[in-house]
Amino acid sequence: MPEETLFLKNTETFAEAMVRCGVRYHFAYPITPASDVMKYSAMLLPQYGGRMIQMESELAVANALAGCACAGKLGATSTSGPGMSLMQETISFMAGAELPCLMLDSMRVGPGDGDIIGAQSNYFQATRGGGHGDYRVIVLAPDSGQSIVDLMPVGVKLAFTYRSPVLFVIDGVTAQMTETSTFQEPRDYAADFDTSSWRYTGTKDHPKRFLLTGSYSHSQGYELNERLRAKFEIIKEKEQRWEDQYLEGAELLLVGFGIHGRMIRELTAQLRSQNHKVGRINPISLWPFPDKAFEKIPSGLKNVLVVEMNHGQMIDDVRLALNGRAPTHFLGKTGGDTPLRTLAEIRAKALELLEG
Amino acid sequence: MLYKCVFSGSGGQGSALLAKLVCQAAIIDKLKVVMTQTYGIEQRGGDSTAFVIVSDLPIGNPLVEADGNLGIALSASTYGMCLASMGNSGRLFYNSSLIKQEIEKPGLEQIPLEASDLAIEVGGSPRGLNLVLLGAAVAATKILKIETVEEVLRETIGHKKPALLESNLASFRAGLAKA
Numbered sequence: 427m428p429e430e431t432l433f434l435k436n437t438e439t440f441a442e443a444m445v446r447c448g449v450r451y452h453f454a455y456p457i458t459p460a461s462d463v464m465k466y467s468a469m470l471l472p473q474y475g476g477r478m479i480q481m482e483s484e485l486a487v488a489n490a491l492a493g494c495a496c497a498g499k500l501g502a503t504s505t506s507g508p509g510m511s512l513m514q515e516t517i518s519f520m521a522g523a524e525l526p527c528l529m530l531d532s533m534r535v536g537p538g539d540g541d542i543i544g545a546q547s548n549y550f551q552a553t554r555g556g557g558h559g560d561y562r563v564i565v566l567a568p569d570s571g572q573s574i575v576d577l578m579p580v581g582v583k584l585a586f587t588y589r590s591p592v593l594f595v596i597d598g599v600t601a602q603m604t605e606t607s608t609f610q611e612p613r614d615y616a617a618d619f620d621t622s623s624w625r626y627t628g629t630k631d632h633p634k635r636f637l638l639t640g641s642y643s644h645s646q647g648y649e650l651n652e653r654l655r656a657k658f659e660i661i662k663e664k665e666q667r668w669e670d671q672y673l674e675g676a677e678l679l680l681v682g683f684g685i686h687g688r689m690i691r692e693l694t695a696q697l698r699s700q701n702h703k704v705g706r707i708n709p710i711s712l713w714p715f716p717d718k719a720f721e722k723i724p725s726g727l728k729n730v731l732v733v734e735m736n737h738g739q740m741i742d743d744v745r746l747a748l749n750g751r752a753p754t755h756f757l758g759k760t761g762g763d764t765p766l767r768t769l770a771e772i773r774a775k776a777l778e779l780l781e782g
Numbered sequence: 783m784l785y786k787c788v789f790s791g792s793g794g795q796g797s798a799l800l801a802k803l804v805c806q807a808a809i810i811d812k813l814k815v816v817m818t819q820t821y822g823i824e825q826r827g828g829d830s831t832a833f834v835i836v837s838d839l840p841i842g843n844p845l846v847e848a849d850g851n852l853g854i855a856l857s858a859s860t861y862g863m864c865l866a867s868m869g870n871s872g873r874l875f876y877n878s879s880l881i882k883q884e885i886e887k888p889g890l891e892q893i894p895l896e897a898s899d900l901a902i903e904v905g906g907s908p909r910g911l912n913l914v915l916l917g918a919a920v921a922a923t924k925i926l927k928i929e930t931v932e933e934v935l936r937e938t939i940g941h942k943k944p945a946l947l948e949s950n951l952a953s954f955r956a957g958l959a960k961a
Contacts (some may be wrong), residue, residue: 600844602842604817605816688843691844692843693842
C-alpha cells in the first residue's frame with residue numbers, strides 16, 4: 427500500500443494511525459469527544475487481525491492495558507478527562523512496573539464531568555504523572571491530523587524504548603475537526619522491540635524471574651525509584667520535542683501547543699511579514715517539557731505570551747524554563763461556545779505587548 | 783487562495799452535506815481543507831452550521847472567526863448565524879424562497895436565489911436547494927472545478943441513491959446557470 431491521503435475526523439485519524447503503527451488491541455469506554463476513535467478502530471482492527479474491546483468501565487480499560495503490556499504487547503486506549511481520572515491508579519502502577527501503552531486524552535472542559543466541548547485543561551494531570559507516586563508519563567501534543575500521523579511512530583518507539591505509558595493529549599476542538607492527513611504504508615513499530623527479558627511468558631524456557639509488583643519492601647522501593655529517576659533523566663535529556671521559528675531578533679515570544687500552536691504558527695508569520703519582531707516556540711512533547719528550546723531565546727527578548735485553552739497551566743513550565751529571563755504573560759479561556767481565544771484576540775494581545 | 787466558508791441550514795436541508803461535498807471536491811483539486819461543525823442537538827434536527835476552510839497552502843488557524851468570505855444560508859433561522867460568521871468582504875448566497883428579509887452587512891455582497899423553488903422546478907423536490915446555492919457559489923467564485931463537483935456528486939449521491947443523482951445534478955446546474 428503506497429502513501430495515502432485520507433479525509434477524516436482527527437479522532438478517526440488517531441485510530442487509523444495507531445493501527446497502521448502496530449496497535450492491535452484497543453480497550454476503550456465511550457466518552458465524548460473520544461468515542462469516534464473506538465468506533466473507527468472497531469471497524470478497522472479486524473482487517474489487521476486485532477480487536478477493539480469495549481470494556482465495562484475505564485478502570486477495566488486501564489487494567490486490560492496493564493495486562494496486555496505484561497504480555498509484551500502494545501495496547502492503546504482513548505478517552506477524555508473524566509476517563510483519564512478513573513484510570514490513574516493503574517497508570518501509576520504501569521509507570522512503576524514499567525509497562526508500555528498508548529493513551530489518548532481528547533481533552534474536554536473540567537473539572538468534574540464537565541462539558542463535552544474541547545479544552546486543554548488536563549495539562550497538569552498529563553504532565554505531572556496523574557496518579558500517586560514519583561513518576562511521569564511521556565506526553566505528546568499533536569496540533570493537526572497530520573501531526574497525529576507523524577507523531578504516532580514516535581509514540582510507539584518511546585513507549586517501548588523506555589517501557590512507559592505514552593499519552594497523547596489533543597484538545598477536543600482539534601479532535602473533532604475533519605481534515606486531510608497523509609499516511610505512510612502500515613508498519614508495526616512495536617515488532618522492532620525485543621520484549622523477551624520482561625514480558626510474562628511462563629517459566630518453561632527460562633528460570634523464575636522477579637518482574638513486577640505494585641508494592642515492595644523498603645529496599646526494593648528505593649531501587650525502583652532510583653531506576654525510574656535515572657530513566658526519567660535520560661528521557662528529559664534525549665526526548666524534548668518542539669518547533670521554533672523567527673527566534674532571531676524576537677522581542678516577543680509566543681508559546682502555545684495543540685490548536686493554539688497551530689494558530690500562533692499563522693500569527694507569527696503574519697506579524698513577521700508586517701515587520702513585527704515576533705518569534706514562536708510550539709512545545710510538542712509536554713513531558714519532557716522542551717526546556718532546551720528556551721536556551722536559544724535572544725537577549726533582546728522583552729515579553730513572552732503563553733496562550734492556552736485553560737486558565738494557565740503550561741505557563742508554569744514556561745516560567746521554569748525561562749528562569750526569570752523575561753516577563754511572562756498569559757491569554758487563555760476554557761468553556762463557552764468558542765472555548766478558546768480567537769486569532770484576532772491573540773493578535774490584539776501580541777500587538778499590545780509589542781507596543782509596550 | 784483562501785476561502786473561509788460558512789454553510790448554515792436547518793435539520794435535513796443539507797448544510798453538512800454541502801460542507802462534505804466541497805471538501806471532497808477540493809481534495810480532488812489538490813487543495814487543503816479543514817472542516818469544523820457545531821455539534822450537539824444539531825444532530826437531532828436543529829439548526830446547524832458547518833465551517834470549511836479551503837486553501838492552496840497548509841491551513842494555520844482552523845477557525846472561521848467572523849471572517850468568512852463565502853457563505854451559504856439555507857433557512858431563515860440560520861441566516862443570522864451565517865451572517866455573523868461572515869467578514870466584511872466576500873459573498874453570501876442565501877435561499878430567498880425562505881429568507882425574506884436581507885440584513886445589510888457593509889462590504890459583503892449578498893446574492894438572493896429562490897433555491898427551494900428552483901429545486902422543485904428542475905428536480906421535483908425542494909431537497910436540491912443546497913445544490914442550487916452551491917452551483918451559484920461555484921460559478922461565481924470558481925472555488926472548485928465544475929466537473930470535479932459533478933464527479934463527487936456521482937460518487938457520493940450516485941453511489942448511495944442513484945435515483946436522486948439526476949435531480950441533484952439538475953439542481954446544481956440550475957444554480958450554475960443563475961450566477
